[in-house]
Amino acid sequence: MVETTADVRRDIELTRERMSSTLAELERKLNVAEVVRDHPWPALALAFGAGVLLSGSGRDVKAAAATVTATKGASSKIGTVLDDMVATLVGGVHQVVEQRVSGWVDEIKGAIGAPARRDSSIPARAD
Numbered sequence: 001m002v003e004t005t006a007d008v009r010r011d012i013e014l015t016r017e018r019m020s021s022t023l024a025e026l027e028r029k030l031n032v033a034e035v036v037r038d039h040p041w042p043a044l045a046l047a048f049g050a051g052v053l054l055s056g057s058g059r060d061v062k063a064a065a066a067t068v069t070a071t072k073g074a075s076s077k078i079g080t081v082l083d084d085m086v087a088t089l090v091g092g093v094h095q096v097v098e099q100r101v102s103g104w105v106d107e108i109k110g111a112i113g114a115p116a117r118r119d120s121s122i123p124a125r126a127d
Contacts, residue, residue: 003011028034036043054060109115
């Protein structure tokens, strides 16, 4: 049986469509977020069971020991640097939040006619 070019192209197109629909179905079935959304209690039970099994295996202790051995104390230096970075970040965020809240308080005070808070960096005038 001799196939024409049109027949071959039609077969290729049909195969592409079947493959696309099969891939779409696989993606839908493997979408973890959707499966958890559709079946929350079994997903929670599975996660809990996996956590119990992993915690009882002692693998976390072995992994921690291997990490300490592999880094040979470098983790303490990295930890100090990371602690400093986090402290700087938290301090900066604190300042920004404090300024924002102070601005809102001043706006509310202005709206109700109360005197605005004086900036602590500006000395008070002697009236």
